[in-house]
Amino acid sequence: MTAQQEENVSTPGVWPAEPDLRGWLGLLQQRGELCRLSAEIDPDQEVAAVLEEVDGRSAVVFESVRGASFPLVGNTVATRENFSVLLGCSPQDVVRRLEAAISSPGSCQDVGLADAPVMAVHETGPDLLGDLPLPVQHEYDAGRYLTSALLIVRDARTGLTNLSINRLQMTGPRELRVLLLPGRLRSIFDASEQREEDLSIALCLGVDPALVLASQSPADSHIDDLEVASALHPQPLEVVRLPGHDTPVPARAELVLVGTITAGERAPEGPFGEYPRTYGPGGPAPVIRLTGRWRRSDPMLQTILSGGREHFWVGGLPREARLLRALEAAGTKPYAVRLTEAGSCRLHAVVALRGPRPARRPTLPWRSSPR
Ligand SMILES: Cc1cc2nc3c(=O)[nH]c(=O)nc-3n(C[C@H](O)[C@H](O)[C@H](O)COP(=O)(O)O)c2cc1C
Known part of the structure; x- marks a missing residue:
């Protein structure tokens, strides 16, 4: 992330007057995370290739898609930080904020x-x-x-x-x-x-x-x-x-x-x-x-790159929230839960616990059984 992006992250964004896709894209533009492509682009794999190229860095508006009457946007959220801007909280609080919306x-x-x-x-x-x-x-x-x-x-x-x-x-x-x-x-x-x-x-x-x-x-x-x-x-x-x-x-x-x-x-x-x-x-x-x-x-249409970061994170954050709740219900004190991009935000979880203590050495049945 650039220094400018880091600064933007530490001050959560404010939704514009119009809380919709256009308002969100305006906010991304202010943050330098949106580019517009005016050249004609082929919907057959070319759109996906561009989104893949800038995945995690920028949303892209394709103003002219061959054969289509309307523009298309992709990568509209591509980082965890984007969600903190969206939800008006720090990146650490994104999952708790989502949890709160689900429970209330x-x-x-x-x-x-x-x-x-x-x-x-x-x-x-x-x-x-x-x-x-x-x-x-x-x-x-x-x-x-x-x-x-x-x-x-x-x-x-x-x-x-x-x-x-x-x-x-x-x-x-x-x-x-x-x-x-x-x-x-x-x-x-x-x-x-x-x-x-x-x-x-x-x-x-x-x-x-x-x-x-x-x-x-x-x-x-x-x-x-x-x-x-x-x-x-x-x-x-x-x-x-x-x-x-x-x-x-x-x-x-x-x-x-x-x-x-x-x-x-x-x-x-x-x-x-x-x-x-x-x-x-x-x-x-x-x-x-x-x-x-x-x-x-x-209208402006939208595509989510299947297997891209947007796909990872929109599905990953609710899973983090669920895992956090399950760990708390099991009596542990998780500090944070993270699903990794390497596991498509589905397959690997990293859990940080507050004040973890080493487990006591278990009594194994074959040790305690009489010889
Ligand atoms: C980009 C994307 C594509 C998805 N594709 C499918 C799909 O093809 N079929 C499906 O059952 N779920 C798919 N999902 C997951 C569901 O949308 C998600 O599990 C949702 O919570 C299911 O809702 P439901 O339990 O209310 O049906 C996709 C999710 C994303 C973000």
Whole structure:
């Protein structure tokens, strides 16, 4: 890190007047952590190559992506320090701040259609995906993927909202396939399939990193993830009810796709380059059929580089929080818990304990047993 960056880290940033992706990018620009690329760039692996090159150093706005009508941004949070700026706390306190938001979520603020920037344009045409900048990230990926969409569903059983990020392969102008690993979304979908009902969903593209972080919070069915996101923001999160949908969505998103995950249907998806920087296999996956989209008049789309630091950290921080809680519950006094980038923020943990004492030599059963 440069001296300037270190100074910026020690004074947590203040969210700008607009708590959304654009506001966040403005803050990164002030910190010298955003570059804009005006030259035309190929979505097929070139976008990913640039993001990989500056990973951990800079966010990149691709102003002209070949074949797309809108710009694209990647690497929007790439360091632990970025999260401290985002959450307005010191880097050491990031995990405790996240813990506090999960244990004490905050209410959202409902806004009307006229006050929601994402409701500016409504489209229902035959092609809802073709003009979006959807990169092919890795050589052997099965196709073009959305990697940063917040998938929002309302659990009919509890009325609570679940956020998740899932790899979404584009398989048609109105069709995506989604990888659903075991978790809360999968259980919500399983329940709706048992009722033989399609599951109504919204996919939010272009949201600020606090929303992305909230989407990775633990799978507890009593948590409303939008309220976790709200508690991570400086003011209550503004949400809007889409006409004809029961899912509230962030009013300041850039673009929202709506549709359903169809009950009883599976089709091939993958393979795709995953977070450990190896390929995740392909297989039969649920199918999403899109029916419409809402967007700002000039939306900016977003991609998360799969296997990049943004992917590591947005999934790693909630895991650190969970590990910290589990260690405390087990009666230890952890000073700090860190997942390492070398382990993709998933596979290696380093734990510092307060006042650790060497364990007493255990009495081994074969020593105490009579000879
Ligand atoms: C960039 C990124 C991609 C992810 N891709 C998937 C995926 O394809 N399938 C999946 O089940 N989880 C994926 N995850 C993890 C889930 O978003 C995460 O575990 C979330 O908390 C799951 O929520 P749920 O338990 O509410 O379903 C991804 C996470 C990130 C950050």
